[in-house]
Amino acid sequence: ETGVTQTPRHLVMGMTNKKSLKCEQHLGHNAMYWYKQSAKKPLELMFVYSLEERVENNSVPSRFSPECPNSSHLFLHLHTLQPEDSALYLCASSQGDWTQTRYTDTQYFGPGTRLTVL
Amino acid sequence: DAKTTQPPSMDCAEGRAANLPCNHSTISGNEYVYWYRQIHSQGPQYIIHGLKNNETNEMASLIITEDRKSSTLILPHATLRDTAVYYCIVRVASHSGGSNYKLTFGKGTLLTVNP
Numbered sequence: 001e002t003g004v005t006q007t008p009r010h011l012v013m014g015m016t017n018k019k020s021l022k023c024e025q026h027l028g029h030n031a032m033y034w035y036k037q038s039a040k041k042p043l044e045l046m047f048v049y050s051l052e053e054r055v056e057n058n059s060v061p062s063r064f065s066p067e068c069p070n071s072s073h074l075f076l077h078l079h080t081l082q083p084e085d086s087a088l089y090l091c092a093s094s095q096g097d098w099t100q101t102r103y104t105d106t107q108y109f110g111p112g113t114r115l116t117v118l
Numbered sequence: 119d120a121k122t123t124q125p126p127s128m129d130c131a132e133g134r135a136a137n138l139p140c141n142h143s144t145i146s147g148n149e150y151v152y153w154y155r156q157i158h159s160q161g162p163q164y165i166i167h168g169l170k171n172n173e174t175n176e177m178a179s180l181i182i183t184e185d186r187k188s189s190t191l192i193l194p195h196a197t198l199r200d201t202a203v204y205y206c207i208v209r210v211a212s213h214s215g216g217s218n219y220k221l222t223f224g225k226g227t228l229l230t231v232n233p
Contacts, residue, residue, distance in 0.1 A: 043221065104211075
């Protein structure tokens with residue numbers, strides 16, 4: 001397996017369910033991200049983990065709970081979601097590094113989990 | 119991060135070069151130009167990035183003007199699979215003081231490659 005993988009690819013859940021999204025990166029990166037992409041809206045950054053510590057939380061409701069047990073894995077635990085939370089949830093990873101001509105901390109994205117909340 | 123302006127859509131014939139423009143007239147000296155693309159309902163795919171110099175990789179070339187106020191992404195031989203929304207993003211790298219992890223995606227350019 002290469003790059004960034006996400007499971008499940010599709011998820012339908014009721015408002016009272018609890019589910020988790022999983023992300024795994026096989027790139028040896030030290031930072032991982034959760035983004036949300038709603039229909040016809042730009043990508044929204046939700047959480048950032050750097051070296052397994054949460055470094056950014058962009059005012060995300062507490063019904064979304066991230067977990068980063070190690071540098072390769074990232075989870076998003078979901079509970080009591082609302083229909084407006086239906087969206088494509090994307091995971092990304094990055095590693096800051098210098099090359100001869102420039103610094104790079106490029107974020108590489110997974111395929112996403114399409115979530116539908118009924 | 120500096121704001122970018124891209125045309126909402128472009129067409130290109132298969133096999134021809136696709137040249138996608140981006141204006142970023144308020145870019146500051148420590149901001150990089152990144153290009154991503156997103157094929158419908160898939161995760162964004164990194165294409166290329168640069169600071170001042172032109173860059174080339176196996177996917178594309180990036181031409182940045184000398185004043186850095188605009189750039190052009192070039193796909194040398196477009197294929198049908200290159201049909202996607204292309205995003206031009208300018209951002210400060212995360213090493214430049216403070217944390218700057220956010221990628222701000224605008225509306226991008228829908229490139230349609232026609233047979």
